[in-house]
Amino acid sequence: xxxxxxxxxxxxxxxxxxxxxxxxxxxxxxxxxxxxxxxxxxxxxxxxxxxxxxxxxxxxxxxxxxxxxxxxxxxxxxxxxxxxxxxxxxxxxxxxxxxxxxxxxxxxxxxxxxxxxxxxxxxxxxxxxxxxxxxxxxxxxxxxxxxxxxxxxxxxxxxxxxxxxxxxxxxxxxxxxxxxxxxxxxxxxxxxxxxxxxxxxxxxxxxxxxxxxxxxxxxxxxxxxxxxxxxxxxxxxxxxxxxxxxxxxxxxxxxxxxxxxxxxxxxxxxxxxxxxxxxxxxxxx
Numbered sequence: 001x002x003x004x005x006x007x008x009x010x011x012x013x014x015x016x017x018x019x020x021x022x023x024x025x026x027x028x029x030x031x032x033x034x035x036x037x038x039x040x041x042x043x044x045x046x047x048x049x050x051x052x053x054x055x056x057x058x059x060x061x062x063x064x065x066x067x068x069x070x071x072x073x074x075x076x077x078x079x080x081x082x083x084x085x086x087x088x089x090x091x092x093x094x095x096x097x098x099x100x101x102x103x104x105x106x107x108x109x110x111x112x113x114x115x116x117x118x119x120x121x122x123x124x125x126x127x128x129x130x131x132x133x134x135x136x137x138x139x140x141x142x143x144x145x146x147x148x149x150x151x152x153x154x155x156x157x158x159x160x161x162x163x164x165x166x167x168x169x170x171x172x173x174x175x176x177x178x179x180x181x182x183x184x185x186x187x188x189x190x191x192x193x194x195x196x197x198x199x200x201x202x203x204x205x206x207x208x209x210x211x212x213x214x215x216x217x218x219x220x221x222x223x224x225x226x227x228x229x230x231x232x233x234x235x236x237x238x239x240x241x242x243x244x245x246x247x248x249x250x251x252x253x254x255x256x257x258x259x260x261x262x263x264x265x266x267x268x269x270x271x272x273x274x275x276x277x278x279x280x281x282x283x284x285x
Contacts (some may be wrong), residue, residue: 003028006081015169017145027074042082046092051075055099065099072096105264107224108235114138116221124220129197130213132187137214137229139180140164141236141254144211144229148204150196152188157181166255174253237265 007025010016016024034054035041051072058068072093079091117124121131137147146164154163160181161173176184184196195204210229218227237250251262 002082002085002087003032003078005085006078009081010077017167017169019145020167023070024074024077027071028078030071031075042088044089046088048092048096051092051096065101069098069101072098106226106231106234108238109218109222109224109231111239113218113221114235117217120220124217126217128187128190130217132183133197133210133213134217134232135180135183137232138236139177140174141233141250142174143233143255144207146255147210147229148195148197148207151194152196155184155196157185164255170255172252172255234265237262241265 003025006028007021010021010024011018031054032042034057035046035050038050038053040046040050055068055072058071063071076091076093076096079088079093082088083091117134126134133147136142137144140162142164143166146166149165150162155176156162160176160178162176164172164174166172188196191198193202195202197205199205199209214229214232215227218224218231224231233254237254240250241247247262247265248259250265251259254262256262
């Protein structure tokens with residue numbers, strides 16, 4: 001019911017990425033198939049009991065609470081669109097509460113591990129591209145998708161800034177350190193392309209390429225289970241927090257829309273907070 005119009009709305013009005021739209025489409029189609037199998041359709045008679053049955057079915061299929069919450073969020077947006085366009089009077093998801101989930105805190109790389117990486121690039125056989133990708137991710141905290149979309153024209157060497165196109169095509173300016181600026185200039189002497197990192201055909205490199213690069217080098221210095229570009233993003237924020245940076249400044253650099261998204265990094269910082277508390281509180285001195 002109006003699924004195509006909803007997807008166009010996400011694309012042209014909300015400016016969502018093709019990957020995000022694909023996820024919304026799959027989530028909504030999954031629910032529509034559930035209704036079809038139960039001889040039901042979306043209309044003003046659809047109530048929350050069908051939503052609850054759908055959630056139970058997903059749970060019985062061993063779908064994680066995190067994934068179920070994402071699916072219901074997609075469905076909530078779809079119903080909101082249908083109400084907005086007058087297709088239904090009210091959303092059957094109104095008042096729905098997400099399932100409880102265990103928050104998994106990503107363990108960041110240590111400063112020692114990062115120093116080991118930067119110190120031994122030549123030993124590990126890293127080329128200029130791989131070195132710059134690691135340095136850029138750690139020095140700016142940008143997302144993998146944001147990295148591969150950087151064009152040479154997005155870099156302002158004079159003001160030491162990079163224009164980053166984030167989620168929903170929102171643009172922000174991210175500062176670059178003098179050392180990173182030198183690395184980029186050096187890299188561009190040998191690499192002439194529209195994109196900062198390009199494949200042999202001149203197009204942007206793939207997300208999987210960036211993932212493999214991070215995993216290839218960090219498994220040489222770290223025993224952590226998760227080795228990914230996103231861990232470097234967490235590492236960037238955590239190291240800044242641990243060294244006294246203001247959380248609001250970190251929020252702007254990371255491109256978070258709300259402070260609550262950034263505050264997850266204060267949980268990562270908790271062991272240091274506890275250590276400082278025990279060593280500094282008068283009762284413990």
